[in-house]
Amino acid sequence: MHVAKQLNKGVISMAVVTIKDIAKAAGVSPSTVSRVVSNHPRISKETSRKVKRIMEEMGYHPNVMAKSLVSKTTQTLAILLPRPAEELFKDFFFGELMRGILAHSTRAGYDMMLAAATSPQDEDDTISRLVFGRRVDGIILLSSRVDDPLIERLDKHKFPTVLIGRSEGQPHILSVDNDNVKAAYDATHHLIIQGHERIGFVSGLPNLTVSLDRMEGYRKAMNEAGLSVRPEWIVEGEFLQHSGYRAMSFMMSLPEKPSGLVVIDDVVGFGVLHGLTELGYTVPEDISLVSFNNIALSELATPPISSIDIGTYQLGYTASQMLIRRIQAETIHQNRVIIPHRLIVRDSSVHSISKRNS
């Protein structure tokens, strides 16, 4: 006969029911209980029923930590926002991305951790804790810093990682992205087709690949059309309304002003719109405008903002898919997945559409 060596009781905090308690109550061994929990095939129907009933009665819940310790898997992912990304919280973009990520990961049975680093030191600590401390099984990296040291580090350790964006250095890392060059090309081309020749670009921070790519697409379209790109028509800033506003204060004080603008993000676009209106310009009559991301409010701007829809939800959903496939060692078809974009034309870039039914 088997006698328990320790008694779990007497502790102050609520007595927690463990697998051993169930085993004892059911008159079976802990291994059997464990097998019942994990639906092992070699457990008799009868035992299974009995054990399950007792688990129900006694309110058993498996301890995730103990399980993780032995199984070396946590069923948890992390979204890591590197330092300069905090501003993303301020963007609708982020919420939509999260929706996509969570939709898939929840379905696949993974929990999600959210880590926002505020300093490089912080970033290191976070990585140490989450990755090397074996707290998560994989990471979704929300960064498109040109040469992110994090990417290299994670890649070197073969830690399952998916990048949302693009890395200059590590081309073989898993990533989901848009074809931002083409997207910006399309946006610019759209303005060119409308007859614009003086087109400016309100960009994001220059150390983000998304800024570089969109810039490249803008340049490409301009060059192909034989239009000149004036350095003073290119302004860099953050992904905040203020950047757009400031960009206009500057650009509209130039002797020669652009008549069309490609703007890196809708929120910035709102700022641009605000700046222009305040300076007495009308959109699209004086200045036409196309921006990126197609956040929910773009269509409610005055005038509604033309925007490149980058499939934000899909971006997140796909990132989660790739990561979990990678973790479960399924074959991955492509290292890099490109989510298609499409231009949503609204009043901010089109003269001809009659302005509302006023």
Next chain:
Amino acid sequence: MHVAKQLNKGVISMAVVTIKDIAKAAGVSPSTVSRVVSNHPRISKETSRKVKRIMEEMGYHPNVMAKSLVSKTTQTLAILLPRPAEELFKDFFFGELMRGILAHSTRAGYDMMLAAATSPQDEDDTISRLVFGRRVDGIILLSSRVDDPLIERLDKHKFPTVLIGRSEGQPHILSVDNDNVKAAYDATHHLIIQGHERIGFVSGLPNLTVSLDRMEGYRKAMNEAGLSVRPEWIVEGEFLQHSGYRAMSFMMSLPEKPSGLVVIDDVVGFGVLHGLTELGYTVPEDISLVSFNNIALSELATPPISSIDIGTYQLGYTASQMLIRRIQAETIHQNRVIIPHRLIVRDSSVHSISKRNS
């Protein structure tokens, strides 16, 4: 002499350095290494230095799961968005709230888990896993459903929980909230002072306490001013632009229309604005508008939307503070903390301000 019983090597996956490896390499016991890691006072300077050097050399990272298992603490919190809250992702509000929560929790050394339940079953599973599976130390509940069964459940098990919002049933649970009655009162009163007598209310879903509270404040202000509240001037919907738009389609088809509107959320406010504009009304000349939450884009609407700033960031920051205090068993001064609000008056509710410098 002490001989290792098992050899960690030979595994396919990268050899992970454990406390035992360090111990062996440093010629001390695992307990000593553990104490070095946790800065135990009774460790000699010399040993500490030596062990630390070796940890550095061998690339040691403590296994969080093992640590949690014995310490019964995970240094992790979870934000739980109950089912109908997914739409919150679509609101700037959520990002700002997250910023506040993360700012504090990161500083306090806690990781954050994000769980969005999509079905009631899902909700149960999530709770089981995170709470009863001892995966997190505390929960921030983002719900103001009138009688949330979750709250009761968590409360019954004495699990550290902070509610952002208010619960009808459990008045003694920890919570952070605004004085939404007063906030709505202020918003309504502001319109009344402007001379409005026919004031409508575009509300949120009626099972959310935030909707109820703001409704109450609206009613109170109306009653106090001796103004009548017409049932058809009250419309309920979700926290989405569409709701605002639809509300206007309906309200503006009434024989007697309101001249002022209190709107539950800025995003809805955008929809309201859009609807009104499309129907040929001007704001604030025909209809005045005040809404809630003061998201970043409110001031960039046309016209800029008057809004009640509810201190969203503070709301999150405070929630994290209270929760961590609760977990660490520090004394909690108040069960319920009210974050002050303030009305930001913009053009959408004020005739007299000259419209821009056009």
Next chain:
DNA sequence: TCAAGTTGTGCAAACGTTTTAACAAAAGAC
């Protein structure tokens, strides 16, 4: 010089699981 601290370290149990190897019992195969 001796009793009484103090300091630094090690042993071993514990945390709550999973899983390998072993084996008894039952079922098939002939």
Next chain:
DNA sequence: GTCTTTTGTTAAAACGTTTGCACAACTTGA
């Protein structure tokens, strides 16, 4: 009726930490 296979179960080791207890080696204080 024996031999082989299948089925259901268990014991025990392992996962990587923390921590109470024990104890040896120093300090102190008289």
